[in-house]
Amino acid sequence: MKDRYLKYMLLAPALLICAATLFYPLVQSLNYSLHDWSLARAPEPEAFIGWANYVDLLWYDPEFLGSAWVTLVFTVPSVLLTIGIAMGMALLLAGDGRLQINARTLLVIPFAMSPALIGISWRFMLNPEFGAVDAVLKALVPGWSGAPVLADPTLAMMALIAVDVWHWAPYFMLTFVGALAALPQDTLDAAQVDGAGGMRIFFEIMLPQLKPVLAIAILLKTIFSLKMLDQVVTMTAGGPGTATDTLPHMVYSTAFRFYDIGYASAMAWLLAVVMMALALLYSRFVMGRSA
Amino acid sequence: MMSQSLTVSASSRKLRRSLPWRGIAIWVIAALWIAPVVWIIATAFKPRADVYSLAVLFTPTLDSLLSAFDSPYLLGARLLNSLLVTAGTLVMAIPVATLAAYAFSRFRFPGGQVGPLLLLATQFLPPVIIVIPLFVVFRHLDMLDTPWALMIANLSFVVPYATWMIKAFFDALPPDMEEAAQIDGASRLRAMWDVVVPVALPGIATASIFCFVVSWNEFFYALVLTRENAVTLPVALMSARTEQGDAWDIMASMGLFIIAPMLLISRFVQRYFVRGLVTGAIR
Numbered sequence: 001m002k003d004r005y006l007k008y009m010l011l012a013p014a015l016l017i018c019a020a021t022l023f024y025p026l027v028q029s030l031n032y033s034l035h036d037w038s039l040a041r042a043p044e045p046e047a048f049i050g051w052a053n054y055v056d057l058l059w060y061d062p063e064f065l066g067s068a069w070v071t072l073v074f075t076v077p078s079v080l081l082t083i084g085i086a087m088g089m090a091l092l093l094a095g096d097g098r099l100q101i102n103a104r105t106l107l108v109i110p111f112a113m114s115p116a117l118i119g120i121s122w123r124f125m126l127n128p129e130f131g132a133v134d135a136v137l138k139a140l141v142p143g144w145s146g147a148p149v150l151a152d153p154t155l156a157m158m159a160l161i162a163v164d165v166w167h168w169a170p171y172f173m174l175t176f177v178g179a180l181a182a183l184p185q186d187t188l189d190a191a192q193v194d195g196a197g198g199m200r201i202f203f204e205i206m207l208p209q210l211k212p213v214l215a216i217a218i219l220l221k222t223i224f225s226l227k228m229l230d231q232v233v234t235m236t237a238g239g240p241g242t243a244t245d246t247l248p249h250m251v252y253s254t255a256f257r258f259y260d261i262g263y264a265s266a267m268a269w270l271l272a273v274v275m276m277a278l279a280l281l282y283s284r285f286v287m288g289r290s291a
Numbered sequence: 292m293m294s295q296s297l298t299v300s301a302s303s304r305k306l307r308r309s310l311p312w313r314g315i316a317i318w319v320i321a322a323l324w325i326a327p328v329v330w331i332i333a334t335a336f337k338p339r340a341d342v343y344s345l346a347v348l349f350t351p352t353l354d355s356l357l358s359a360f361d362s363p364y365l366l367g368a369r370l371l372n373s374l375l376v377t378a379g380t381l382v383m384a385i386p387v388a389t390l391a392a393y394a395f396s397r398f399r400f401p402g403g404q405v406g407p408l409l410l411l412a413t414q415f416l417p418p419v420i421i422v423i424p425l426f427v428v429f430r431h432l433d434m435l436d437t438p439w440a441l442m443i444a445n446l447s448f449v450v451p452y453a454t455w456m457i458k459a460f461f462d463a464l465p466p467d468m469e470e471a472a473q474i475d476g477a478s479r480l481r482a483m484w485d486v487v488v489p490v491a492l493p494g495i496a497t498a499s500i501f502c503f504v505v506s507w508n509e510f511f512y513a514l515v516l517t518r519e520n521a522v523t524l525p526v527a528l529m530s531a532r533t534e535q536g537d538a539w540d541i542m543a544s545m546g547l548f549i550i551a552p553m554l555l556i557s558r559f560v561q562r563y564f565v566r567g568l569v570t571g572a573i574r
Contacts, residue, residue: 006479007398014391014450017384021421021447022413028424039427092316099314103321110324112553114508116525117546121331124539130343132330170324227417230510234528251419256515261423268420279415283408 026272033266039259046262053266064267066242067250073157074246075225078164082221083214086169090176091202104177107170115167119234122163126150153243156236160244163231168224172217179213180206212285219282226275247271328550334543342540359544369527370548376438376513376523377506380445385499388453389491393483395454396461397469407458410451421447422515429516436518444512448505453498460494461487500559507552524549 033053035045057064093100093107110118125132128148137144149155183206191201207214229248232238238245238253245253247267255264334342336351359366394400395407422444429440464487472482488495510525517526524545531541 007394007400010390010394013387014454017387017446017450018410018413021425021443022416022451025421025424025447026416028427029420032423032427043431089320092313092320099317103317106321107324109550109553110328112504112508113328114510114525114549116508116510116528117331117549120528120542121327121546124334124537124542125327125330130345132327132345135345166324166327223415227415229418233511233514248417248419251417251423252511252515255419255423256426261427265420265423268417268423271417272420275415275417276412279412282415283412286408 029265030269032261033269035262037260037262039261049262053263054270056263057266057270063242064250067245067247070157070242070244071226071246074161074164074228074244075222078161078168078225078228079218079221081161081165082168082172083217085165086172086217087176087214089169089173090180093173094177094180104174107173111167111170115230116234118163118167119231122159122166122231123150123235126159150236151240153240156240156243160231160236163235164225164228167231168221172221175213175217176210179210183209216282216285219278219285223275223278223282226271226278331543331546332550334539335547337540337543339540342543355540356544356547359541364527364530364541364545366524366527366545366548369522369524369545372438372521373507373523373525376441376445376521377503379438379442380449380506381499381502383442384446384449384453384502385495388450388498389457389488389495391450391454392457392461393487395458397466407455411455414448414451418448418511422512425512426515435516436521438521440516441509441513441521441523444516445506445509449502452505453502456498456501457491457494460491460497464490496559500556504553508549 032045034048034050036047036049036052037045089107093104122133126134126149128134133149134144147155149159187205188201191205196204227248228246229252232244232246232249233252236244238249248271251264251268251271254260254267333349335355336353337346337349337355338352339354341349342355356366358364400406425440425444425447426435429435429437434440468486468490469479469482472486473479477485508525509523513521513523513526514529517523522530528542528545528549531538531545
């Protein structure tokens, strides 16, 4: 009876905060996206123009479509490589060996680093004159003569992907180690006794059982890749040219360098719609698994 | 009999043969992920001349650190801002999230699990979509470049995650605990405070550590919402990129301070941050 009010009172502060910092901005940016509004011209939203910003973006703005393409070129390899490498690391680092446990603990440190610092650090190490990466490449890759990685469109994108994989692989490794530990041991033992090799055991016995975990991991990583921004700002600032100008970065520069709030909001909403669809898929998975 | 002993010895032979290979691979992985961290920390202690070389051996000095504290980099002021914003965010977010988590865990709401899931799903939105209206509002209120603006912006991701994480801990606690306390005459809130919160403390700690890490590292909101007075450490990194080129010694010194708390509390970070990530499914 009294509980009826109590539960809403307990929830009220959190709801208030979410309303102010999430729901209001979401609705307001949709509103902005329907206006032709530059903050450089006016402090309040200017002319209402309906869906014109969206029409412009999708049909008449090659830069936006180019940025969408850049985002895709970043997202697909970063997701596949992160998940693949994390799985390889998990297979190596699963188990109760001292080396394994210590390595797993150690790998949390780079993951707990600020993404901005990660971007800056790699920019430093990728410097062609005194960067550590370049020195290592010179030693390992015959014919590598010290290319300015971040000044080359293809290499810059590859570097951005590599750094993103470096950032996220430890986290997904830990998730996969947990999933591997939960696999029933007897089928694995039986397969081993039957003489199945490591490859066959992985692909025919472990992988099918890991499918739900992998599906969620791929979905999550896709969402993270689509919203990745800190390293673009700190490593490449979208360049050289527009080679690494992903959608979040284009929204950021449109809104805060050119103050074109209406157009940037429309862009942000197009990106958000894609991510909402993915989020919906994610909650389906999570609900399905807990049910 | 014969064939079985053969396979067993074969597989144990295979195991022994694979061990050094496995060990080497693990060392290589550890090096690939730890070397960059060590490199940055080492750079902060290098003499200026060695920063722009690949010197592995050098005489450590505090010169870079000291000059980072000087004008125009003002590491001390940035550090204070970071501490203030992170502490303020946690002080506001954790009690609020604990109450909400308790409500979600113990009461039925219309829509069932949709509420908490929706809360989590908001975190899949790109931060740019949130920050544009926040920027406009804070500009109106003349709150740009204040720690308050950053704390409020940080609440947008800290409260949902903390609620989700603490809820997972409440869910694991049997409700009879509070019911017993209530039968003894305690009110629902009293029972929650006296009985449930102490037991859920590890969950609250998990959420706090997680929120500490993400607020401390937060870059994008701070980049947009601050200019000069409220700049935090991650944004300060950008100030070392000058017209004359990047001042790497300064960046490394700032980086050292960004990593330092993670290393100091690394045991907790490892235990709680990861657990938080697994329950909270990440920012």
